[in-house]
Structure formats: structure tokens, C-alpha cells
Amino acid sequence: MTLFKHVLLASHGTPGAVAAENMALQVCASEGMIDHLIVVPEFWQGMTGDDWLNNGVTRNQFNDYLQTELGKEVDQQCNRLQRKVSAHAFNYHSLIFFGKPDQALLECTKKQAYDLIVLGSSRPRRMPGLPVLRSTMLTKQLITAIQTATLIVPYPE
Template sequence: MLLFRHILLASHGTLGAIAAEDMALQICADNGMIDHLIVVPEFWQGMTGDDWLNNGVTRDQFQSYLQTELGREIDQQCQRLHRKISASACTYSSLIQFGRPDQALLQCTKKQRYDLVVLGSPRPRRMPDLMALRSTMLTKQLVTAMQTAILVAPYPK
């Protein structure tokens, strides 16, 4: 099996992303490096509750609460993946970015040379019991602009 020394892994803890994590661990060479990219999508920036919070102080408190919760969730994902990767012979590093997921991924590959980028496949449409947004990471623009090989881990059954 071909093993890679430096992998960029885009993961945010969903089932598809966890499949990508497992795939990255399988193909990372001993003493290899996995950089974990987690992106806070830009739509969170406008999430201030303006439509129902008309008091400036309350709106600011809500925004602070939301930022704290997002930060806590990101920290949990990073710690979970750090433990998982540390149990292997690979090294872990986290990269947290804000913006469009596809653009953040592309930016990372322009700043640093990677042997491989590993992503989870988008969640199938209309999955029961899942009301979450579908990922916008894997776009046609990204695939055509990317200079690094991309591995898309299949969605778990």
C-alpha cells in the first residue's frame, strides 16, 4: 500500500469526516504528519440574532455566547482527533480557519506542500434524522484549482 508522509485532512466530526479521518490514518506513513483543517463557514459571521434580538446588549451577549460555543465545539473536535492520531505513529497539527470551506482548503495547499488531501464525501441527500447543512468543501472550482492529489473517503454505510 502506498503511504503518504504529509496529509491535509479536512474534518469537522461528521460521519463522512470521521470516515476521512480513518482513511488518513490508514495511509499515513510512520512518523508522517496529518494537518487537520477545520473551517468555520462564513455564514456563522452573520449569525447575530438580529431578527429577534432588538436590544444591542442582548444581541452582543448572544453573539459572545455563540462564539464561545463554536470555539468549544472546535476544541472538542481537535482534541478528539489529536488523541486518535497520537495513538498511531503519526504527528498531529490543527489548522482552524474562517470562511468558505473550499477556499480555505485551497489556501492551505498553496501555503504548504502536501502529498495528499483527504476529505469525506458529502452526506447523501435527504438522510433521515439529519437536518444539517451539506458540506460545500468539494466543489468543481476546488477540484480544478487543486494542485495536490485528493482522496475522497466514501460515506459510511
């Protein structure tokens, strides 16, 4: 099996993303580097509310609360994955973006050359007990624009 020195791993901690993490650990070369891309999707911006019941102070307080909670979640994911990567003696670097996941990944590949990109596949549409929200990482734009070898890991059974 070919091993890769510098891997870009997109993960946000869901089961499909964890499958991608595990694969990245298998294909990373000894003393390699895993750059962890985590994206806070832009749809969170609209969660602050703008109806007539909310005044500016309430909106700002909720916005601060939401940013704090999202920051904690991102930090938890980064810390969890850093421990996992370090346990395999690989180097870890987090890349945190706010916006569209596919555009964030493309931006990363423009700033840094990678040997491999590792992504989890889209979750099957209908899975009992799971929310219907799905990642938008694997867009047609991304698939046609990417210039780096990409490994799309199947969703775990």
C-alpha cells in the first residue's frame, strides 16, 4: 500500500467522518502530517433570529452564546482528533473555516500541496434515527476542480 506524507482530512466527527479519519491514519506515512479541515457551515449565521420579538441586545447575546457553543464543539473535535493522530506518531494541524465546506477544501488545496485528500462519503439519504441534515462537501464543483488524489471513504455500515 502506498503511504502519503501530507494528508488533508476533512472531518467533523460524524460516523462517516470518523471512518475517513481511520482511513487517513492507515494511509499516512511514518512521521507524516495530517491537516484536519473542519468547517462550520454558513447556515449557522441565520440562527440569531431577526423577528420582532428579538431586540438587538437579545440577538447579540444569543449570537455570542451560539459562537461560544460552536467554538467549544470545534475545539472538542480538534482535541479528539489531535489525540488520535498523535497516538499514531503523526503530526497534526487543524484548519478551521467558516462557510461552505467544498469551497473551504478547495481553498486549502490552493494554499498547500497535499499528497492525498481523505473525505467520508455522503451519508445514505434515509437512515432511521439520524437527522436529515447532510454534508455538502462532495459537490460537483469540488469533484471537477480538485487537482489532488482524493480518497472517498464509504459510510460505515
